[in-house]
Amino acid sequence: MIGDNIKFRSGEVLTKRFDTKTVHFQENDGEKNKSKAKPIYQTSSFAFNDLNDMEEYFQGGKDHLYTRYSNPNTDDLGYGVAQLEGAPAGLATSSGMSAILVGVLSIASPGDHMIVPLDLYGGTYSLFQQEIQEWGLQVTVVDFKDHKNIEEAIQSNTKLLYAESVTNPLLRQENIEALTKFARNHELHAMIDNTFPSPYLIQPFTDGADLVVHSATKYIGGHSDVSAGVLVGTEELIAKAKKKMINIGANLSPFEAWLGCRGLKTxxxxxxxxxxxxxxxxxxxxxxxxxxxxxxxxxxxxxxxxxxxxxxxxxxxxxxxxxxxxxxxxxxxxxxxxxxxxxxxxxxxxxxxxxxxxxxxxxxxxxxxxxxxxxxxxxxxxxxxxxxxxxxxx
Ligand SMILES: Cc1ncc(COP(=O)(O)O)c(C=O)c1O
The missing domain is CATH 3.90.1150.10 (Aspartate Aminotransferase, domain 1)
Structure with missing residues (x-):
């Protein structure tokens, strides 16, 4: 848990308040020319001196191999939002939809069951009804206003409760603390779409969610010029989601990630x-x-x-x-x-x-x-x- 500090991957701890984090989340990665703004690593791949050098990546000694796997700019966006949500890990993806998909798949497999509310963004509703179910995951839709409805929908194979912190379009506020407590009591995971309030207003991870997803196309980017998604959460779940993202090819481009980071600063x-x-x-x-x-x-x-x-x-x-x-x-x-x-x-x-x-x-x-x-x-x-x-x- 990062708490209130910005903790860089180098181990350096910088500062602690929210607004400061929004402008200082990017690590100085030792660029020779010391540009003030972080450069865009517009590259599909990274180069290596020899086979031992490349092997070092697989042993965890190097950060990047191939942009579909990771890139300094996409890492920045995932890590930046994670810092603001108070989560230890984050992942930037090609869109809010792909962030939702890899998040769900990191928790639930074919044969598992998830419970979702009536009031969901229509695209998320379609993903759950048309794709997730076709792949063998069961989905039950209930009214989340009364937790009794959720309780009644729980099955032996239920793994996940999914909700929006403030719903699209009628702005119902989900009681995140109560929902995540309910999930914990029933040994379920809770995943929250926090797109509408953004981490500026609400931080569901600190209120007990296992995963928090953002359509970074919205307030994170803020200028209607980027399509992106961000998923933040526990190290374990984000590592699983990252594997799915790599295999599906749902990575974000370096330039879009860079725009997302620029948006995040304001x-x-x-x-x-x-x-x-x-x-x-x-x-x-x-x-x-x-x-x-x-x-x-x-x-x-x-x-x-x-x-x-x-x-x-x-x-x-x-x-x-x-x-x-x-x-x-x-x-x-x-x-x-x-x-x-x-x-x-x-x-x-x-x-x-x-x-x-x-x-x-x-x-x-x-x-x-x-x-x-x-x-x-x-x-x-x-x-x-x-x-x-x-x-x-x-
Ligand atoms: C609440 C919410 N979640 C997820 C999404 C999907 O995000 P994207 O369009 O970036 O894939 C949207 C899109 O409008 C949304 O409103």
Whole structure:
């Protein structure tokens, strides 16, 4: 357990507070030219002086052999997020989806069983329903709001509980401490998708999760210019996941990893401003509009409640007119960039989720998911005010 220190692989221990870690997680790897920014190791492979030199890699004496196995930039991203989550090990992968896949496969094998909640990102739902089950892993979907449902779903071959810390798109907060305690009491592993709050707001590993996964495409990268995933957790599980990643070929490219690391350095600044703006926007929606429901977490963390706000505009507004009137606010099927954007979960992120589950969760034709950016909050509110005015049914 790393605790509050940045402990480099060389053994050097640097400092301890969160914001400092976000900018000092990269190890100085002794580059001859001492560049201030870490170089991009844009190489598919590493070279060796002779066969003994190469053998040293396999004996653990050298860090890198082949970029599909590891690379200084991908190591940095995995290790950087691990530092922020308080986990001893981390792994960067090609996407959030592949990080979820190798994480699950490090815990459960064909014939094993896992229990997952109703409210999952649609892509994760499809991975579990369409791929994982085809490979012989059993998956049961239950409502996690009541742990009794989970208890009833446990079988002799159950290995894993999987959940999102703050759910996509309706922002339900999972009680991580209670869930991981429940998992431990039943000798199950707990794996948490912490994409929405990012480690800035919540650190599920320190609350007892065995593995924590991020779509680093979102707040870790933060600029909508990289597709990446990060998995952090115990040394043992990350070593297993890394083996899967290598065999599947789900590695991240050095440049994407480098972009992810650059994004990570401003995580605290971005999340603080985005959460502040989101808080104001959520309050504004609640007070000043007839929006039927505003979804925004409460008491998520001392640092804020996150940068996502979802609204259900109900029957009083025409959702198509609302989306047409967003002006400079882009409509995108993603989230977490520095710009405010809006998505329509019904036919993007949750398109593959069965209608009954969507209805049970409350993902309706009037649901819009807002990812709040770092702009001036007055401008954000002004634009949503215009959009609602235009969309109001007479
Ligand atoms: C909560 C959550 N987890 C995982 C993913 C998948 O990440 P990626 O698109 O980087 O594969 C997403 C994507 O939107 C997500 O919202």
């Amino acid at each position: 995580l605290s600044l971005r999340m603080a401003k985005q959460s502040e703006n989101a808080e104001k926007l959520a309050r504004w929606f609640k007070k000043n509009t007839g929006a039927t429901v505003v979804y925004y977490p409460e008491n998520l963390s001392e640092k804020g409640n996150g940068a996502m706000v979802s609204v259900d505009l109900g029957d009083d507004y025409d959702i198509y007119s609302f989306f047409e009137s967003l002006g400079w606010i882009k409509i995108v099927p993603t989230l977490a960039g520095v710009e405010t954007t809006v998505s329509y979960p019904l036919n993007t992120s949750h398109r593959t989720v069965p209608v009954e589950i969507r209805q049970q969760l409350g993902i309706t034709p009037g649901t819009a998911r807002i990812s709040v950016g770092i702009e001036d909050s007055e401008d954000i509110i002004e634009q949503f005010s215009k959009a609602l005015e235009h969309a109001k049914k007479s």
